[in-house]
Amino acid sequence: MRFVDEFRDAELGRAVAGEILAAVDPRRHYKLMEVCGGHTHAIYKYGIDDLLPDDVELVHGPGCPVCVIPMGRVDDGIAIAHEPGVIFTCFGDMLRVPGSNGTLLDAKAQGADVRMVYSPLDALRIAREQPHREVVFFAIGFETTAPSTALTLKRAQAEGIGNFSVVCNHVTIVPPLRALLESPDLRLDGFIGPGHVSTVVGARPFEFIPRQYGRPVVISGFEPLDVLQSVLMLLRQLGEGRCEVENQYARVVPFDGNVRALEIMGEVFALRPHFEWRGLGFISQSGLRLSDAYAAFDAELRFATPGVRVADPKACQCGEVLKGVIKPWECKVFGTACTPERPIGTCMVSSEGACAAYYNFGRFARSKEAV
C-alpha cells in the first residue's frame, strides 16, 4: 500500500499544519464543515483535530449514509427481514441502527435471517445460490454506493434473477447541503467537499455553494494529508477573499465526474418527490427509488411494509449535530443515555457518525492530557 503511505507522512503533516497556522487570521474563528462521514472518521482516526490551531473548528456534516436513515425506514427493513423465507442483507454498520423497536441485530437474534455483506453483488450472489429464498438488499448511501447498487440491479435483470430485490434508501448529496445552507441557525465559513461522492458526480454540482451562498468548497481526499491540505486551501481562499470550488482530490475526482456511472444511475433510479432524513426532516428530491424499468426488483413493492413515519426520539439531537449547530457532546443525552452500546440516535452508531467518532476517539483530546 505504498500509494497510501505517502499521504500519511507525519513530517509532511507537521509542515502543512505549520502553513495552516500561518494562514490563520488571529482575529478570526473558522468553522469548516466536512460533509462526508469518511472525513469525520479520518479526522478522528489520525487525530487531525490535534494538529489544527484552536480557532479552526471542524464541524461534522450530514454525509454519513447510515446516520441519515430515519427510524421508519429501519422498521420497514426489520418487517421485511421477518417475512418467511427472506434473507435480508445490508452493510455492517446498518445492523446496529435502532428502529422504533430494536435493531436488525436484534431481529437476527429473534430468528430473522439477517446477513452482513460488503457489496450488493454479494447479496446477488446469495440470491443466485439460493433460488428458493427471497434475498433483499437494504441499499444505503450517497452517489458513492448508488452506482454499485445500480450495476447489481442491471446484472440481476440481465440474468433474470427473480428472487432478488432492493430496499432503496439511496440519497443524493446536493439537496441536504442546500437545506443546510438555507437553515437560519447555521454558521459555516466553508466546506470540505465529499471526495468519494465527487468521483461519481464530479465537482460541478457544488458550484452553487460559492455562487449562491458565498462559501468556498474544497473537494478533499480521505488521507490525513488530504484533509489538512484541504483545510489549508479553504483558509487561503478565505484569506485571499476568493470563493470557489477547488479540487484537492484531483488524483481521483474528474471535474465532470464519472459519466458512465451517472448514466447507469439515471437508468436504474428515479427521484422520489421527497425523502425523510434523520434529524433533518423531509427534503425534496433528495432520495432515489428504483425506476419503473426496475420496479420488479423494488422490495417496497414486493413486500408489505409498515411504511410508518416514526418521529425521532425527543431527547435525540442528531438533527442539530448533523447541521453542525451543536457539537456531539452538547447533546442532552450524549454519553449518558446515548452511547455506542445503546445508541438512541444514528450519529452514535456508525464509526463515521459524528457522535460515535467523538465518543470513541475524540473524548480524550478535550479531557485530560496523558501524564
Place this chain on the structure above:
Amino acid sequence: MTSRAGSRTAGTGPVTAAGGSELAQAGGRSRDDRESRILSIIETARAKRAKFRDERITMAHGAGGKATQSLIEGLLVPALAADGGALATLADAGAVAEDLALTTDAYVVRPLRFPGGSIGELAVNGTVNDLAVAGARPLALSLSLILEEGLPADELRAEVEAIARAAAAAGVEVVTGDTKVVERGHADGMYVTTAGVGRRDPRARLSPQSLRPGDRVLVSGSIGEHGTAIMLARGEFELDADVASDTRSLWPAVDALLDAAGPALRCLRDATRGGVASVLNELARASGVAVTVREGDVPVRPVVAGAAEILGIDPMYVANEGVLVAFVAPEAADAALAALQATAGGEQAAAIGEVRSEPPGMVLVETAFGGRRIMDQLVGDPLPRIC
C-alpha cells in the same frame, strides 16, 4: 508544531460567518468547562461495573467487547462468584489448590480449516495459551467434541490428528474427553471444548491489577493475522491475500519472559478475540491506569494492514492466536524484549507503548500521523464501515 494539551476553546462560541471572535471568546470558557464536566460524568459511568440488561443474546455478546463484558460482569460473576473467589478476578486461568491453574475454552470457527491451522490446533493452543499467560506451565488437557450429524469421518480424523500434533508440540497430554453428536444443522461441523491444567511457575508474579506508570507494553509478534486469515478464508470478500493464522503455543515465549524479567513482569495476556486493543482496555481498567500506544511501533505485516484497510477494520481489534501482550517494569523491558525476539515466532516482537497515570482506565493512541485519539473497547464484532 507541537500537539496541544487538553484545554481547547475551538468548537465553542456562537460565531457568525463573518467571524465574530469576541463572541467566540466570551462563550469559550464556560462551554469548555461544561464539556469537561460532561466528559467526567461519562467517565464515572463507564468505570462502574457493567450491568446486563439485554433481553436476548445477540452475536455482540460473543465478540469480546463491551457486550461480552456486560454479560460476564453483569450476569456470570454475580451468580457464580458473588463473594469474590477466583472467578471474580477474571483471569485467563483460575487458581486451584496451592500451585495449580485451571482454564477452559470453547472453540467455534467457520471454516474448520483455514490457512495456517484448523479448529483442532486452536483448541489446544488457545487453552495452552490461557494457562501460559497466567504464568502456569501447561500439563494436561481435557477434550470435549460436539459433532454434527453427517460430518465426514475424514474431517474428524484430520482434526483429531491436528489436536494430537499440537498437544505434542506444546508438551501437554490429553488425559480425558467426551463426545456428543447433535442433529444436522446444529454445530457447524464440530465444536470443541478443552480444559487445561497447569502448574503455576514460581518465577511468576502476575496480576492484572499490578500495572504501574512507566511500565512498558510489549507485543510478542506481528498482530492481526489469525482474524484476517479467518475473514478471508470465509470467502465473503473475494479478496485473496497471503495471510495465515498465527496459532501456536505461547509457553516458550512466556518461559523466556519469566527467565529474562521474572518478578518485573507485571501481567501477560494473549490477544485473542477483540485483539490487542481489548487487552489494553481491560488492563487499563483493572489497574486504574492509562496506556499509550505508539501506532507506528505496532508490528503489522503490510498484507494484514492492506486487508484491514480495505475491510475498514483496525488490526488492533483483530484476533490473534499466537500473540501475547506483556507489561514489564521499565528496568527489565529491554531484556524482556530481547528474550521475546529470540523465541521462535517472536522475531517481530516490539515495544509498542507504556503505562501512564492519567487518564485512568483509558487507552490512547499516538497516531503515526502525529495526532492522538482514544482506542476504546469494541461494542460487538468489528462492523465494517461502508465507504
